[in-house]
Amino acid sequence: MRKIRLLLDQLLILALCNSTVLWAIVPLASWIxxxxxxxxxxxxxIYLLSAGGRTDKDKKLSRIAKGSFLIDGAVISLVLHTAAILAFIIIGGSGLWRQLINGLAGYALISFTAFVGIIRLLISSKQVNAVKYISLMFTWYIPVVNILVLKNISKSAKKEFRFEQAKQELDDLRKENEVCKTKYPILMVHGIFFRDWQMFNYWGRVPKELVRNGAEIYYGCQQSANLISVSAGELRDKIEEVIRETGAEKINIIAHSKGGLDSRYAISKLGMDKYVASLVTINTPHYGCNFVDDILAKVPDGLLRFVAKRYNKLFTVLGDTAPDFEKGLRELTHTNCAKLDTELPDDPDIYYLSVMSVMKNVFSAGFPLNLGYILNRKDGTGNDGLVVKESALRGENTLMINHNGNRGLSHGDMIDLFRENIDGFDVREFYVGIVKDLKERGL
Structure with missing residues (x-):
């Protein structure tokens, strides 16, 4: 039905695009x-405003649907208008200048339609990436190529609409079940070189999805880079704060990257074992990162201090009280983490799960993860761009995420860093599954 309406709409728009020539050759009274x-x-x-009339309770999805509808329409109109111009040239009878004005005016109208569609997607779509918009900027005037680029943009937008709509319907179906309503609140602990910002959530779209399904979420709020012992002390304060605020006996921790080491330290050395029911570590370098050892061995001390000074200054402005880039980095060496692991035994009263994913090639992620992937290849049977598989899978309970596609899953993909819908892996649903399992365990 949508395709039929789209085609009928374009026939009317085609008439408007060619009204200059039609005025001259159609024998009707001027007032008509x-x-x-x-x-x-x-x-x-009305067509620009309604754009197919498709509405959704999520305004963002409505804008995506309408944007792709306008772009699809522009592609059809572009083909039809070009055919009409050729037909009028063959038929003749309207004059060269009139035909020229008619052609240019029609293309301008179609371009404006596509522009409105693009604006809708720019505002709402997260899956149409910047590369596609930039490609359009440089190819909009090239016949055939512009059509292919527009169709590719529309395809990505429609795919996003279908995916998000299906997710919305799934959440509606299970809303009453509150599949993520665990006995204890959840503390989400970030990794190194990031903070828990209000404007940019480290965990992407994951927390909202968990809350939508009944979870009670809090954040670690430790500094972006520092000694594990210092970050663990900040986590201890946060855990005690959550316990006081909620009245809960314990909490569940989901930690990514170095956050897993910070959490283990707080549990084993700072007395937080009595407040923690479970610890799920995501791509955590429990035994360190060999490539960090390599970097520290090869990078001149002067350059390291220069980078550290700039980093510490920037993140102090961004909210850290005493960030320390160099100390935080040195904590992740294989030597340090292997030694630390012996000092942080698992508590038998706490449920532990270590999760890991791997990239499949250098194109699985952008810089610096693609560089990390290359540097890490000599040290394990797979890595995520920062951590090797053997370093992340620790303890009795492990979960290896095997992605069926050619891309694999990077360190950033596991926290929805890029807000990307990855074929074959729904990161939000993955975390729903993790938390649902905690609920079923009575945690």
Whole structure:
């Protein structure tokens, strides 16, 4: 039905695009022509606003659907208008200048339609990446190529709409079940070189999905880079704060990267074992990162201090009280983490799960993860761009995420860093599954 309406709409827009020539060759009274053209202009304005009339309770999804509808329409109109121009040239009878004005005016109208569609997607779509918009900027005037680029943009937008709509329907179906309503609140602990910002959530779209399904979420809020012992002390304070605020006996911790080491330290050395029911570590370097050892051995001390000074200054402005880039980095060496692991035994009263994913090639992620992937290849049977598989899978309970595609899953993919819908792996649903399992365990 949508395709039929789209085609019918384009026939009316085609008439408007070619109204300059049609005015000259259609034998009707002038007042009738004025009436028809006015009606077509009114239709076009309504068309831009309604864009297929598809609505969704999520306004963002409505804008995505309408944006892709306008782009699809522009592609069809572009083909039809080009065919009409050629037909008018063959038929003749309207004059060269009139045909030229008619052609340019029609293309301008179609371009504006596509522009409105693109604006809708720019505002709402997270899956149409910048590369596609930039490609359009440089190819919009190239015949055929512009059509292919527009179709690719529309395809990505429609795929996002279908995915998000299905997710919305799934959440609606299980809303009453509150599958993520665990006995204890959840503390999400970030990794190194990041903070828990309000404007940019480290965990991407994951927390909202968990809350939507009944979870009670808190954040670690430790500094972006420092000694594990210092970060663990900050986590201890946060855990005690959550316990006081909620009245809960314990908490569940989900920690990514170095956050897993910070959490283990707080549990084993700072007395937080009595407040922790479970610890799920995501791509955590329990035994360190060999490539960090390599970097520290090869990078001149002067350069390291220069980078550290700039980093510490920047993150002090961004909210850290005493960030220390160099100390935080040195904590992740294989030597340090292997030694620390012996000092942080698992508590038998706490449920532990270590999760890991791997990239499959250098194109699985952008810089610096693609560089990390290359540097890490000599040290294990797979890595995520920062951590090797053997370092992350620790303890009795392990979960290896095997992605069926050619891409694999990077260190950033596991926290929805890029807000990307990855074929074959729904990161939000993955965390729903993790938390649902905690609930079923009575935690």
């Amino acid at each position: 022509k004025v009436f028809i053209v006015s009606g077509l202009i009114l239709f076009y304005l």
